[in-house]
Amino acid sequence: MISQSRRQFLKWAAASGLISLSACSGLSKTAAPAQVVVIGGGFGGATVAKYIRLLDNSIKVILIEPKAKYITCPASNWLFAGMVGLQDLSVDYQALTSQYGVQVVSSSVTSVDTTRRRVLLADQQSITYDRLIMAPGIDFHWDRLPGYNQELADKFPHAWQAGRQTRLLQQQLQAMPAGGLVVITVPADPYRCPPGPYERASMIACWLKQHNPRAKLIILDAKTSFSKQKLFEAGWAKYFGYGSANSLIEWHALTDNPIIGLDAKTATLETYFGDKFQAQVLNIIPPQQAGLIARQTELTDAGGWCPVAPQSGLSTFQDNIHIIGDAANYAPIPKSAFAANSEAKVCALAVVSLLNQQPLPEAQWLNTCYSLVTPEHGISVAGVYQLSTERKIAAVPSAGGVSALNGISNQPQLEANYAKSVYRSLVADSFA
Ligand SMILES: Cc1cc2nc3c(=O)[nH]c(=O)nc-3n(C[C@H](O)[C@H](O)[C@H](O)COP(=O)(O)OP(=O)(O)OC[C@H]3O[C@@H](n4cnc5c(N)ncnc54)[C@H](O)[C@@H]3O)c2cc1C
Known part of the structure; x- marks a missing residue:
């Protein structure tokens, strides 16, 4: 029955x-x-x-x-x-x-x-x-960066598994001296949540702008481009001066000049061509x-x-x-x-x-990922997938996409609301 x-x-x-x-x-x-x-x-x-x-x-x-x-x-x-x-x-x-x-x-x-x-x-x-x-x-691959290891995640939190690590990173940000530097390292693909590091940078920047306005945040990226890049960059320009000399956020693609080592004592990352980044808060997101x-x-x-x-x-x-x-x-x-x-x-x-x-x-898969640039500014990417004639997963053409760069004026606010409701319904669909 x-x-x-x-x-x-x-x-x-x-x-x-x-x-x-x-x-x-x-x-x-x-x-x-x-x-x-x-x-x-x-x-x-x-x-x-x-x-x-x-x-x-x-x-x-x-x-x-x-x-x-x-x-x-x-x-x-x-x-x-x-x-x-x-x-x-x-x-x-x-x-x-x-x-x-x-x-x-x-x-x-x-x-x-x-x-x-x-x-x-x-x-x-x-x-x-x-x-x-x-x-x-x-x-995580703990051994890919000379000078870094699993124990050091307590000093340089990844916060890529939520809980204690997330709180640790938050506490470090709140305790950071005025005018300090936050550095986020982003691994090459594939890793969990492709837009996650850039949403993180946005959320940290929101907090710094209000509580530590002379501080700066630098993203050191192992990639040359990233998910929802134009949308993030437009948002950063609007809220954080991105692209100007006083930008709160800087993004550096380090494909030709990779990070080759960490000096854990001084929280300094060094790149292949000798650039040094000494951070007050260092958020290392290791390869996965x-x-x-x-x-x-x-x-x-x-x-x-x-x-x-x-x-x-x-x-x-x-x-x-x-x-x-x-x-x-x-x-x-x-x-x-x-x-x-x-x-x-x-x-x-x-x-x-x-x-x-x-x-x-027959199988079909969906993906939707909302990110917040500020609590009131959301952006999104969506995709629908099915098996191709070769029985490989392929995106269904025209069935997904990203938010319009210059959409209707209240679109970012609407998308921020959707981000919150999608989160609630995804949690309910999975756990309730
Ligand atoms: C900062 C951040 C933001 C993100 N934002 C979004 C977002 O907005 N939208 C979105 O769709 N995704 C987002 N993601 C990605 C999302 O968190 C992951 O893709 C998702 O959690 C994957 O689910 P999972 O079940 O594969 O793994 P997990 O959620 O990691 O669950 C794995 C579980 O397995 C358990 N486990 C592991 N080993 C064992 C074992 N040996 N025995 C028993 N249990 C075990 C663990 O305890 C854990 O609970 C984000 C990720 C990060 C880091």
Whole structure:
């Protein structure tokens, strides 16, 4: 018997093009008891756990996540402009348990036995799976910058995993002497949230303009261009004098003159041609790779990310393991929470279909990423993706785009409002 809520969800999924009605009717026929284990309760893991249960509540879903409360990276940059506190960004897993029947286990997975199909937890417990979904997010390459290491993240916070690191960076900014220099280093692609460093620079600049107006912020970028660049630069020119001699923000593309070392004692970065940047607050965002458990399970390639068959999210290296979110390579879809949520829904449909011996539904993915230049000035990028005839992910032409540079006069204010409501609905869709 198909439940009312599941019937409604399937109708919605079919109407929104996520699945075809013929696939739905197939799903309801078989109800073999199956066990799915999900590693990681971020945007990817929470969404996939919820949506598998919505699609087929005969499947047992066990979500393993060490943190009782998850603090979202989306909106964490807003902290620097004083718009939110960490408590506003904190979600828990109660709704997943009480509303959807997901079993949440508060622990970490230390290893995966792919032969016996079981995961081993930090407390030595083991849990078997029919299908395993990995969503462990990112880890950092700590060894790419001479003079820098993991311990130094307490001195030069990355704040690229929200929580303690975000608060640390905020405290350093607030304690910075008048007229100090903030330096943000940005890695080469791919990394989590391509526009994130530039939104961060904007939010910090808003705060400095009000509380430390003689201070300066320099972005040292390993790339020659960046996401929503024209929109950010237009906003920076409007609010922070960007492009003038007195600009609060400077952006330096260091592709030909990379950073070659850090003197941790003096907080000084040195480039290949000998330029030196001594910062009072140094926000080093290291290059990234898939989370440790994905690497230990040998799901990653030489680039450090997990290749997948996009329609199912199945690992190309291991049977019965799906990977979603930042850890996986769904390029050209960027690594974002919105994308992780979208990948999770496609994966949920695939897992339910496979467990019910149904064909895989056609897949489509969405990404939308809003950034704030000031609390009242928003900009956005959106994309729709599907499989090409070569079965590779490709952007659907004309289905996305970025905000107009010279749109209607109240567009930035509207987009700032949308940024806040998109954040709320994305969190609700993933965790509530
Ligand atoms: C500053 C900043 C701003 C951002 N802003 C936006 C935005 O506006 N919009 C947007 O869409 N995206 C944004 N992002 C990107 C977004 O945060 C990520 O893309 C998203 O969190 C990816 O989700 P995920 O589930 O893959 O990983 P995560 O959210 O990192 O979740 C991974 C989870 O796995 C758990 N885990 C790891 N290893 C194990 C293990 N061995 N056992 C059990 N659990 C484990 C971790 O504890 C963690 O909770 C931003 C990112 C940053 C840094």
